Amino acid sequence: MKKSFVYFIITFFLITITGCIKSNTENHLELSYPKDLKQFHKNVLDYYINLKEADKVIEDLLTNLQENGSWSTIDYTNRIRGGWPVKDHLQYVQTLAINYKNKTSTYYLDESLSKKIHKSLNFWLDNDFLSTNWHDQHIGVPELLLPILFLMENELTKEQLNKAEVLLHRARIKMSGQNKVWLSTNVMLRSLLLRKPDSVAIASRAIQGELQVAKGVGVKSDWSYHEHGAQLQFGNYGLSYLEDMIKCYTFVGNTPFKFEENKIKFLRNLILNGQQWIIWKDRYDVSASGRQLFKNEQLKKAARLKTCIQKMKVLDKAYEIAYDQALDSKILSGNKHFWKSDFHVHRTKEFYFSVKMSSKRVVGTESVNKENVQGYYMGDGVSLISTTGKEYENIFPFWDWKKLPGTTIIQDKKPLPIIKFSGFKTNSVFVGGVSNGTNGIAAMDYDRDNLKAKKSWFMFDDTIVCLGSGITSEKKEVVTTSINQAFLKGQVLIGKDDKIEINKGKQKDIEPDWILHDNIGYLFPEGGKINLSTQILEGSWNKVAKRYRPVILTEHIFKLWLSHGNQPKKESYSYILVPNASEEKMMNLHKRNPFKIVNNKEQQSVVSADEKNAGIIFYKKGISTIKGGVSVDAPCVILLEEKSDYLDFAISDPSQKLTKINVSIKGKYSIENSNYKKGKTHFVIHLPEGEQAGKTVQLQLKKN
Template sequence: MKTFIQTLYLVLFFCLYSPMSLQAQAADNPIALIKQNYRNALVNKSPDKAPLIKTLSAIPPEEEVSDQSVIELQQQYPISPEEVALLVQTLDKNGSWTDINYNDTKRSGWEPKKHAERILKLTKYYYQKKETLPAAELSQIKDGIHRAMGFWFDSRLVCKNWWYNEIGIPLTLGSAFLLFEQEMNEQERQAAIEVMQNAKFGRTGQNKVWLAGNVLMRALLQNDWELVKEAQAAISSEIVLGREEGIKTDWSFHQHGPQQQFGNYGLAYISNMSFYSEVFAGTPLAFSQEQQKILTSLLLEGFQWIVWRGYWDVNAMNRQLFKNADIDKTFYLSFAASSLLKGSDPITAGKIREMIQRNSLSNTAPNTFVGNKHFSESDYTLHRTPRWMASLRMASNRVIGTELINEDNLKGYYMADGALYTYIRGDEYHNIFPFWDWRRIPGITTYESNAPIPTPYQHNARNQSSCVGGTSDRNSGITAMQLNRNGLTAHKAWIFTENYILCIGGNIRSDSTATLMTSIDQRFRRGKVWSCSDKRFFHDNTGYILLQADTCVALTERKQGQWHDFMGMYKPMMLEDDIFSIYIKHRKNKPAGYAYLVLPGSSKKQTQDFRTDDIRILQNDEKMQVVIIGKWCYAAVYKEASIRISEKEEIDIAQPGTYIIDMESGECKGEPFIL
C-alpha cells in the first residue's frame, strides 16, 4: 500500500510539473512567462551563447562608446565582483558617480547614459548572484542600486538628442527595472514607469521597434496584458519585406530613406528582433513561422554576406566608423544569431551555427560560403571565394550613399562612389580611418585636392545617375556605376572572378581644372612593397596589375590623424602609423580611362607571373564597357547598343544594364538598370 501511495505521489508530481503542465500555467499567466524569458535573455542563460561570451571576454571593451549595438554588446561581458565593488564604493551618497559629466550636451556619446548602464550592470549582477552572495554584500549592492535609481528619478536629465530620451535611456533602464522589479517599492515602481513613458508607439523601421520594445517593458512592469499584446503587434508588424524602410526584398536593410544600413539600424533591428524571438518563444505571442523565416532569411541571405572571419565589412558600417567597430559589430551579430536558434527549425539552426563558427576570430579554415551577390536595392555588391572577399559600395539617384548625423562620419562624403575593399585575413582596414586620405578611399574616382571634404548635405551630394547595378552568375559577376556629381563624370565597372577583380573606368572627365584620380587601394603598410616597371605591384598578400592607365603612384607614408576628426564623440588624441597607398592620376583636357587587376590572396611571384592574355577589353567608353575573359563576355551597357563578340556575331542590347554572355552557348544573363 505504501509503495502504491508513493507511486501515486510521483505520478501527480510529474503531471503537475511536466513541460505540458508548465505550458498550461504559462497560458494562464503569460506575462509571468514573458518576464522570465526576458530576464533569462538579459543574463544569457542560453548555452549557445557561452562560447561567444568566453571569446568576447578576452577582448578589452571600448571605453568611449556611442554605438548602441556596441553598448549592448558590452552588456554581454561577464560582470566581475571587483567591477561591482568599485561601482558601489565610488557611488556618492546622493546616488551619482563623480566621473560622469551629468551636464554633458553632446548629441552622440551622451555621458549621463553611463549612469543608466551602470545601474543595469549592478542589477544584472544582483539578479544572478542574489541566491549565493553573503547577505551583507548583497545588501550593499541592493542599497547602491536604490540610490543610483533614486538619483536618476530625481534628476530628470534630458539629452538634446531625442533618441536618448525616448529610446536609449528607457531601453537600458527598462531592462534594469525588470531585473530589480521584486526589490522596488511602489514609489520606485511608479517612478520607473514614468521613465518608460517617455517611449511611445510611433516612427518607422528600427526606431519603431525600439520604441515598441520600450513600451513592452512598461507593459510588463504594469502587468498590462493588453498593452503587452499591443507592443508585440507593433514589433512584429515590422517583420515584413519591401517597405520604404526596413527589410528590402533583396535582404538588405534601409533606414533614413533609401539608404543601406546593415551596420547601424539593420544590426540593431536583427539583434532586437532575435531578442524578441527568444522572449516570446513558447508563449501565446511567439512569432509566426513566416515571421521567423523572414528574420532567419535576413540573417542568412543578407548579413551573412558582409562578415569575413570575424570582421565587419567597411562598406556596411555606414556612418558608424567607431574604434573596433568591425569586430564588435560581428560579435553582436553572432549573439543575435544565437538568439534566433531557439525558434528555428533544425536545418536553419544548423546553417546559423555554421555562420557563427565561420566568423569566429580564431577560424582559419577555408571559407565555405562563396558566391557573388549584388544587392540591387542598395547598390552594393559582395564577392566571396574560399580565400578572400571583396565588397563594393555605390550610390545612384535611387540610393543615398552616406549620411552625417550627430558628428558621426564627418569625412565620409565619398564612401559610396565605388568604394572597393578586399579581405583575406579580415583585418586589412581595421581601425585605419584616422590615417586615411578621405579622397583616396579604395576604388573611388574623385578630385585631387587639399580642400576640406564636403558634407553629404551640400548641393549635388547625391549621384545623379540611374545607371548603377550588377549581375551575378554563380561565382562571378559584373557591377557597374555611372558616377555623375559635382561636375565629375565616370563610367566604372568591376568584374569579379574566382582569382581576381578587373576594374575598368572610362569617360572620366570634369568641368574643373583640378586633377582627377582613381584610388586603387589604401591600407596599413605590412612589409615591403614590390613593383615592376610601374605596372605590377605587390603588398600585403595582394597584387595590383595596371593594364591601362595614366600615371600610377604607389607610396608608403607616415600619417598622423585622430578619431575625433571624423567621429566627433571621441576625445582629441593624435595617432600615427604607416599607410600604403596606390592610385592613378588621370590626364587632363580629354576623357581619361583605366583598367587594372586586383589579385587578393596572391604572392609576389603570382603577381609577377600572372598572364593577362586571356583578358580582352573590347570597349571602354561612355556607351559601354565590354570585356571577354575566356568564353565569357561581360558588358556594362549605358545606351542601347550592339556588342560584337566575334567577326560574325553581334548581340543587341536594348536596355542599359549589366550582362554576362556565354559565347559558346549564346546564353545571356543580365539585369537592366532601374531607370
C-alpha cells in the same frame, strides 16, 4: 517570577521574529502577474539574469560609485548627441542588478549591493538627465531602465515606480523601421510592468509588423536594410533590428503574444541572404556599417552578428547547420548584388571584396550626431578588398578621404562638406549590377559635382577587373582614381619589364606592369600614371567623429592611385586586383594577359582568355563582338558563362526603369519565345518590376 520572565523572553522573541519576517516581506514582495503575462514576465527576467558579468566588473563599478549614487567616471553635464556617455549610468545600474539577481553570482541578494543599486537608481530618477537627442529620452533611457525595474521590482517603493513611469511613458509606438521596433519594445515591456495585457498585444503586433519586406525603411526585397531613406544600414540600424527582433521573439515565446510561425523564416533569410554576406574573418564590412566608423567597430559589429547567429541556432534548430556555416566566414563563397542598395559583394574562401555605390535612388551615406564627418564620398564606388580582415581595421584617422579606395574624385583643397542623413544622392541613374551567384559585374555611370565617369568592376573568380572611361571634369583641379589605401604591411614590390624593385617612400607618375603589397597584386594592362606612397601619416579619431578627443596618432599607410590630370576630358583607366598574389603569379599574369578588355563611353566589356567568362556593360543600345556578336536595344549589363551544353546568360537593368530588352546573339540557341534568323538567336527579356526592379534575370541558352 521565573515563569513570568521566561514568558516575557519567548513573547519578545516571537514579536521580533514576526517583525523581521514582516520587514523582509515588505522589502522582497511576492510579485503577482496575471495568468496571461506570467510566462512573458518569466522570459524577460530569465533573459536579463543570464547577462551576468564577471565579479571583477562589479568590483570596478563599486569602486567608482560615489556616496550620492553617481559614478566618478561619468561627466553628468555632457549633452553630446551621439554616444551620450551619461546613459552609461543606467547601464551600470542594470549590470549591478543583474548580478544581484543571478544565483551563480558572488553578489546574489547581497544586502550591501542592494542599497547601492537603490541609491544609484534614485540618483537617476531624482535628476532625470536629458541629452539633446530625442533618441535618448524616447528609446535609450527606457530601454536601459526597464530591465532594472523588472529585476528590482520586489524591492521598489511606490515613489520609485511613479518616478520611473514618467520616464517610461516618453516611448510611444510611432515611426517605422528599427525606430518603431525600439519604441514598440519599450511600450511592450512597460505594459508588462504595468500589467496591461491589451497594450502588450498591441505592441507585439507592431513589432511583428516590421518583420516584412518594407516599401520604405526596413528590410528590403534583396535582404539589405534601409533607414533614413533609401540608405544601406546593415551594420547600424539593421544590426540593431536583427538583435531586437531575436530578443523580442525570445521574450514572447510560449505566450499569447508569440510571433507568427513564418516570422522565424523571415529572420533566417535576413541572416543567410543578407547579414552573413558582409562579415569576413570576424570583421564587419566598413561600407556596410553606416555612419558608425568608430574605434574597433568592425570587430564589435561582427561579434554582435555572431551572437545573433548563435541565438538563431537555438530558436531555429532545423537550420542549425546553415547557421554554423554562417559563423565561419571562409565557407560562404559567391557573388551577390543588393539591387535595392547599390551594393555588391564578391567573396571566395581566400578573400572578400565589396563595392558601395549610390544613385538618384539610393543615399550613399550620412553624417549625423557629428559622426562620419569626412564621409562625403563613402558611396561613390568605394571598393574594399581584404584577405586578412585587418587591412582597414581602425584606419579611418589616417585615410585621405578624397582618395577612398575605388573612387574617382576631384582633388581640390576645400574641406569636405558635412552631409545630413537625407542629403547625399548623386545624379547617377544607371547604377547597379548583375550576378549569377558565382561571378558578377557592378556598374556606375557616375555624375556628381561636375565630374562624370563610367565606372565598373568585373568580378570573375579570383580576380577583379576595374575599369573607368569617359572621365571628364569641368573643374581645373586634378582628378584621381584611388586603387587602394590600407595599412602598410611589409615591402611593396614593383614589377616592370621582368625586373622587380622595392618601393621606398613616395613615387609619382610611374608606369609599372604590376605592384604587389600585403598579399594583394595590382596589375595594369593598359599602363597609366600610377602614384604610390608608403609614408608615415598623422591622423586623429576626432577627424572622423567629434565624440573623440583630438589626439594625434601616426601610422604607415599604403596609398596607390592613378592621376587623370587637370580638367580631364574622356580619360580612362584599367587595373586588375589579384588577391593572394605572389611575384611569380603577377609576372605570369602580365605575360599571358588574362583578359580582353573594351573600355569606352559606350561600352565596357571583359572576356577571360579562355573565353569561358565574359561581361558586357551597354551604356547605350548597341552590339558587342563578344561571342561573335551580342546586341541589345537598351542600356543593360550582361554576364555570360560558357557551360558544356548551354550558355549561362544573366542580365539586369541598372536604371530600374525598363520592362523589357530585346537581345540578339550569334548562333543557334533554344530558349522560350525566341526565333532564329540570319545566324542569330533573337529573344525578349522581360525585366522585374516594383520591388524586384534591378534584380538579375538568369537564363540558360541551350546550344543547338
